[in-house]
Amino acid sequence: MAGFAEATAVTRVGEGRYSVLLDEAFGFAEALNGGYLMAVVGRAAVDASPHEHPVSTATSFLRVAKPGPAEVHVEQRKTGRTAATSRVSLVQGGEPVVDALVVTGTLDAAGEPDWTGEAPAPALPPIDACCTFDSGKADRGFADQVDMRFDPSTMGWLDGQPSGRPEIRAWFRFREAHEPDAYALALAVDALPPVALNMGARGWSPTVELTWHMRAVPAPGWLAIHGGGRLVTGGWFDEEVEVWDSAGRLVAQSRQIARMGRPARR
């Protein structure tokens, strides 16, 4: 295991072309983590841009990415003084695995917000009142990389008692000494178990599309992740995530649309 920075490193191999070695450490049984793939995509987009941060990342998940070599293709579409926009694809075995539209900009790490809405309610319980969650699978991968502490009131699905509300909340940090940055936020917005697990979903709920926005440069320390949803219908559900940093700032927002998970075939 190489650490998050190394696992998401991209190497420029040509105009708008990057190579990457996808690390199984950021996988589950079913697939590499979508947030990990968005982090890789973001690193390539920022490398190809005059700006420093992935302000907006809209992502289509097309196919399951596998550990091993892949390429990232970055096509500049508009480069402006405040923002630059690119089309980015993660390609493996000659097929697109992830498509993204990435807007880069440069956020001021010392900037103070002009206005912030209310902090999400309910707040997360203190870290030592939260619970851990280990899938118990041999390929627990992701859980070896990140230390997540869950609000017990949102984890009833684990014991066959889903809350009936599409909500999951958790504290998040890396197990290694890697403080939050833009790419950690990409990971954080897709780090929760699907909120639909509290609505009776079972197994894997594949994300179809996820858009996330980086709103501020995160402070060191734990991130608080608040996941919710608005509608479950026709096999589709939405999941909204807000990530707040240790300084009490809203640092990332996301919405994804996903398919309700069904029990795995045996």
Added chain:
Amino acid sequence: MAGFAEATAVTRVGEGRYSVLLDEAFGFAEALNGGYLMAVVGRAAVDASPHEHPVSTATSFLRVAKPGPAEVHVEQRKTGRTAATSRVSLVQGGEPVVDALVVTGTLDAAGEPDWTGEAPAPALPPIDACCTFDSGKADRGFADQVDMRFDPSTMGWLDGQPSGRPEIRAWFRFREAHEPDAYALALAVDALPPVALNMGARGWSPTVELTWHMRAVPAPGWLAIHGGGRLVTGGWFDEEVEVWDSAGRLVAQSRQIARMGRPARR
């Protein structure tokens, strides 16, 4: 003026290529309406897909679209039984104006939701307690096409008294006899004046990225549009919109990120 259906009609001119005549009737002084452009993009994506509805549309606004001829290019990226994904670009004068990632699927018009979150609060006042808003400009275009009735408590910015909360709410329907459909929802999620007008923004606030999801087939009648936001910082603001139909269903969700408007140069 051709009516919304005609103004958004696309003509297939080749494999994944469509021509369209962009209609000034859906414009403002500054630009054609972004929702109108998303409706055009959605029509082409659905035409090229085996599915009926634009379930997810992530959009980068690159350049100002002008009334007149344009092309839509649709590139299939994955076609599945439940969903198909394409990369779509609106091109004018040889340059991309709008890039989008579109996921199509087929929603069941008779389907009942399995679960819906609380209706947004506060509710919209009754239609006859709401106010109209006419920019008074000769090129009022958009306002001639849609009949919007605004919650007066969210329109203080009109009189130089912004509420200090990034919220605008309105009822929405076409002036012509055109009941809500998928493409009307594309228009509705970007139909409000920028919520940042209530935070001191002035003039045009260009949308950089907007992702919207169609969640249900809308019933005939008025649509209720609820716009809000979470953070204004560093010249960026987010705007979230929920659209509810006359049957009390959540039919569309969106988030956009935009730049704070500044007074127009004289």
